[in-house]
Amino acid sequence: MADVVILGAGISGHTAALHLSRLLGNRGLGKKHTVTVVSPNSRWNWIPSNIWVGVGKLDKEDVVFPLQPVYDRKGIIFRQAKAVAIRPDGDIDDHRGAVDIEYTGQGKAGTHGQLRYDYLINATGPRLRFEATPGLGPDGHTVSVCTADHALEAAARLREVIKRLASGEEQTLVVGMGHGTCTCEGAAFEYVFNVDHELREAGVRDRARLVYLTNEAHLGDFGVDGMTFEQQGFQTSSELWTGSLFRERGVEAILGAHVEQVDEGLIRYETLDGQKHTLAFDFAMLLPPFGGVPLAAYNREGIDITARVFAPSGFMKVDADYTAKPYEQWRAADWPSTYLAPGYDNVFAVGIAFAPPHQISRPRKSTNGTVIAPSPPRTGMPSGVMGKTAALTIVDRIKNVDAPAHQASMASMGAACVASAGHGLRRGSAAAMTMMPVVPDYVRYPSGRDLKDTRGEIGLSGHWVKLMLHYLFIYKAKGHPGWQLIPE
Amino acid sequence: MSDMTTTDPCIPVPGSAVSDQPTADLSRAPLPTAATLRRRRSVPFQLARFAVFNTRILRMVTKGAH
Numbered sequence: 422m423a424d425v426v427i428l429g430a431g432i433s434g435h436t437a438a439l440h441l442s443r444l445l446g447n448r449g450l451g452k453k454h455t456v457t458v459v460s461p462n463s464r465w466n467w468i469p470s471n472i473w474v475g476v477g478k479l480d481k482e483d484v485v486f487p488l489q490p491v492y493d494r495k496g497i498i499f500r501q502a503k504a505v506a507i508r509p510d511g512d513i514d515d516h517r518g519a520v521d522i523e524y525t526g527q528g529k530a531g532t533h534g535q536l537r538y539d540y541l542i543n544a545t546g547p548r549l550r551f552e553a554t555p556g557l558g559p560d561g562h563t564v565s566v567c568t569a570d571h572a573l574e575a576a577a578r579l580r581e582v583i584k585r586l587a588s589g590e591e592q593t594l595v596v597g598m599g600h601g602t603c604t605c606e607g608a609a610f611e612y613v614f615n616v617d618h619e620l621r622e623a624g625v626r627d628r629a630r631l632v633y634l635t636n637e638a639h640l641g642d643f644g645v646d647g648m649t650f651e652q653q654g655f656q657t658s659s660e661l662w663t664g665s666l667f668r669e670r671g672v673e674a675i676l677g678a679h680v681e682q683v684d685e686g687l688i689r690y691e692t693l694d695g696q697k698h699t700l701a702f703d704f705a706m707l708l709p710p711f712g713g714v715p716l717a718a719y720n721r722e723g724i725d726i727t728a729r730v731f732a733p734s735g736f737m738k739v740d741a742d743y744t745a746k747p748y749e750q751w752r753a754a755d756w757p758s759t760y761l762a763p764g765y766d767n768v769f770a771v772g773i774a775f776a777p778p779h780q781i782s783r784p785r786k787s788t789n790g791t792v793i794a795p796s797p798p799r800t801g802m803p804s805g806v807m808g809k810t811a812a813l814t815i816v817d818r819i820k821n822v823d824a825p826a827h828q829a830s831m832a833s834m835g836a837a838c839v840a841s842a843g844h845g846l847r848r849g850s851a852a853a854m855t856m857m858p859v860v861p862d863y864v865r866y867p868s869g870r871d872l873k874d875t876r877g878e879i880g881l882s883g884h885w886v887k888l889m890l891h892y893l894f895i896y897k898a899k900g901h902p903g904w905q906l907i908p909e
Numbered sequence: 910m911s912d913m914t915t916t917d918p919c920i921p922v923p924g925s926a927v928s929d930q931p932t933a934d935l936s937r938a939p940l941p942t943a944a945t946l947r948r949r950r951s952v953p954f955q956l957a958r959f960a961v962f963n964t965r966i967l968r969m970v971t972k973g974a975h
Contacts, residue, residue, distance in 0.1 A: 632930070632932075640933065661938065661939065664933070664935050664938035665938045665939050665940065665941065667933075667935055667938065668935040668936075668938040668940060669940055669941060673928060673930065673932040673933075674932060674933040674935065675930055675931060675932055675933070676933050692931055694931075696931065698930060698931060700930055834969075835969030835970070835972070836969075837962075837966050837969070847950075847952075848950075850949065853962055855962070855965055855966065855969060857969050857972070874965060874968065874969050874972070876965065878958060878962070879949055880948070880949035880950070880954075880955050880958060881949060881950055881951075881952070881955040882955035882956070882958040882959035882962060883962070885955070885959050886959065886962055886963065889963075908966075908967070908970040909970075
């Protein structure tokens, strides 16, 4: 009998739960083991489609669904709660690991509990650190598309702006990153071109100034150090490719920017040259930096070991090489492959919850010493693959405790990034990119990536891909028949 | 509705001298030709690209270490 506890029901945690349920159940072990998911949210959200909610093309109900019915069908125990502490060595009474939780729903909100585990997957995702920039976020002066509710608010504010534009007013719309260390540049890229599309559809684009404000030093960096593409016998860069789209659509780009503060209608930011600037705006969607979900860790005696288990950012340390070294010495091998926490053969951290060894893009500081460096993305496809990898290791180790861990390094897995640039079966568009691997490996490939699989193209088909992924991944997440045949 | 390019003279070219912000100079970024823009919207052509893109994703999934 083994008890598996998964913290978080996002892409990585939910994927892990579904695979564990399938693999343990399919092999006749289902009754012997438990799979428990702990999540403060009662609903699953296909976050990539929040972009379309944020421009009013989809409703919230199109991108979320309740978890409980899915888990009831799959024999997964659901605890609507947030984890507050882990005890990987157990305690004096019981040497099995434990998680302290605080309920947020199921009629027990505010009450505390404890879950024992044999295997733990930390898939808690990000903490949205709006507070890192004064005035940032829905409680400040900007909107966000990080959650479906945030995206609904963004859509409402965008509608107001379009009304003012239609009445003849000029408006400035800013989309981008709300801090120098943000990640998910691809999401901001998507949103800015969806906003552009909406403004054109409304016939008001000529009165709108649209600005992309980013911490990337170059367009097309996307937090992965940019990409090299091979097109028509030449090698070209994602910078040139992306710049073409910005020029074509008339979107201004401010690069290498750290937003210091947002006041009512005014963004204060610093650029890599150390200069300080202000930008007046009527609408701003700025993403927050991410941090780890706050979790304490205690050893068997109850002594706080949080600093040993978690990085200062709050993300959990795993089998990465965390030795501090300059960009020139970064290697693909620095990246984790098993996602096991050091010193524990039963504790994993996957998706955004694991602490990356360093950025992927070259880190930069302004002349004032301000860090302006995109954090590495680890969402979407890689998140799902990590969740499945941890699940496979657990299934093997339930049968044989010495079974080797499965591996899936971001330096050997590919990813697709389909950045919507407008909605509509005939009028939609997207910048569709594939990269292989996500983390460049300059030892294996001169350009860091396999040029056969690292491609970028813009067009209507990208929109179809994005739409297909929307329906496929929601189908998969609901665990409908054949869900496991859909790759992560 | 507007066309999808900055051929509309009312929309400034990013990085042009009128900007009051340190915007990137994109005046040298290549603009797509009319033929490229047509291809991006051509249903038959895009159906083929759709198939190619999905094949590439599947190849990556099978090639990746997972």
